[in-house]
Amino acid sequence: MTISPPNPSPLYRTVHAGPTDVWNDSCSPRELEYAIGNGAVGATTNPSIVLAVLKKEFAAWKDRLLQLIHDNPAASEDEIAWKLIELMGLRGAEMLLPVFERERRRKGRLSMQTNPVNYRNVPALVEQAVHFAGLAPNIQVKIPATAAGIAAIEEATRLGVDINATVSFTLPQAIAVAEAVERGLDRRAAEGHDVSGMTPVCTLMIGRLDDWLKVVATREGVVTTPGHLDWAGVATFKKAYGLFKARGYRTRLLAAAYRHHLHWSQLIGGDVVLTIPYEWQVQFNKSDVEVKKRIDDPVDPAIVADLYRKFPDFRRAYDEGGLSIEEFDRYGATARTLRSFIEAYRELTALVRDSMLPAP
Template sequence: MSTSYKSPLHETVETTQTDFWNDSCSIEELTYAIDNGAVGATSNPTIVLNVLKQELHLWKDRLNQLINENPEWSEVEITWKIFEEIGVKGSELLLPVFEREHGKKGRLSVQTNPANYRNAAAIVEQAIYFDTLAPNIQVKIPVTKAGIRAIEEATYHGVNINATVCFTVPQSLAVAEAVERGLKRREAEGKPVDDMTPVCTIMVGRMDDWLKVIAKKKQMAVTPGYMDWAGVACMKKAYGIYKQRGYRTRLLAAAYRHHLHWSEFIGGDLILTIPYNWQRQFNASDVEVKERMDNPVPVEIVDYLYTHFEDFKKAYDEDGMPVEEFDSYGATVRTLRGFIQSYHDLQALIRDFMLPDPDK
């Protein structure tokens, strides 16, 4: 690494078209990330729960104030209010980036209620509301059957979406097409689109995780390391199609498990949303910062995954899954269950403030 760069991640963003975001809205973590070149951040119920736990000293007084000032609010209202405020606080740190980049970068992603994954109208209503919280908000919508409808509608209403709970090529293409429909509807009515920056997340690590679950269930003996390429392969396949078709949505890699989820994407016109601990690990590594996005995944690995895992075939093929199957895909189910559980765990934490356990 040249001494003119603060870190490998800083070198990545300074020497290539690849951007990175902080995969958290923690003040401490986001400050570190911005200092190393990050131009965005994200949140979800799991992230906000962890932020609240680790930065409770920053939010304890505000929580008590909300509870005392709103005597009729349930834990649900308190939870969403603090959820919003934590996201807005993170967006404030990114506002200088947003202004410097004229709105093209510097956004904070806030996730809609994961429990509404089947209700397009509820997702759209919350997305439009979240869009009013700050000028640089990006709204996360799950790539379910209802989510695809919501992505088009929210885009039409001018919301900058971040499609989440997405792992596969067919999901990412459905997102891009939904965004295009929403943008074209806006253009037909003379509404602005130049300031919009839609993104589609592919949770590459969770794709790897799902194949490992399948392999364990079936007691498969898979060559070590092969399953670590599944998410990379899906991302590179989707990226090529996006570029070929000229979609206005930008791809984003999430759910980090190893350095390939950074190193193999260097040079691509995409975003890497990296958790703080992985940022520290990458920045302490000796992995060379060089463009690898156009390097194909070894053909023997893709062929093996394709022939041994039906769910990789579904994920990798352009037409591997219809929209109607998105909700039942294994990685989707696992991730939605985790997000919904974190949402309920977040409510439980708020409940401890509203109704402290008298037995403790």
């Protein structure tokens, strides 16, 4: 029996009042320890997160990085960077293993992201996904919801990989991911494998959808009521959640890219995952926001109508037929996020290079 602390935090109450799960949006051991202490049951990482952890906690990782370089004398900077990413991910997976065992393999996973430069390469995404899944029993693998990524998600699922679709912002992407997972699970079951223990999730980076529409508003001079653009991601997520429940998809939705408390408070009570950065966890835990179920509360129709009328890219995100799979890669939020992930990966390899080849 779990005993509640004397003064449970808002996030602790969030995860113990219903089916909502909280994950830590980082593989930092310090941040993950805080999150687990407040009820978190998972964590995630990507090149941007690894880079941020390495910059903030370089003293803690320097010796391990140098040891990797020493132990792999013929390895390139890219190979060392991936060994470091795996090392950080496995540290997080180890910290979550007690949760994984306590929850009978349904929770307690560490999401590790495939190489963002391979967003167009199905075989490369699948190969790396299978490799990551074999590193520890509680690894979840992040594959982008690009055109190639949708095909890779289906095949990786067929091969037994628990996927976490990422670089995803829109209802069309979420539906395509869920359908790909269903095909993959059905194919795996037809081959005689038990799929009942698989726990696929689909991320909607709701804050990055808000960000993109704000870029569009500034670029095109679109005037909106203050605050309306902060609801775009929430509205899209809630619509997707309703469809996922109605259709019985075996994929859970995951909300990521936090910008304000609505990205937490409006989703409380749903059978969803909230991947929250450490800094936002601390703020939410200090807040006086009431912890109550709001997932089924509709977004003000006037706000949705305003966004729908003024922003074609909101319509593309909000309508099930707003984007074809072939258009996923060219959607503004997708291109913007892929570029940032690839740039972070290049910066990470440059940081590794500085340790391999110190400046003269």
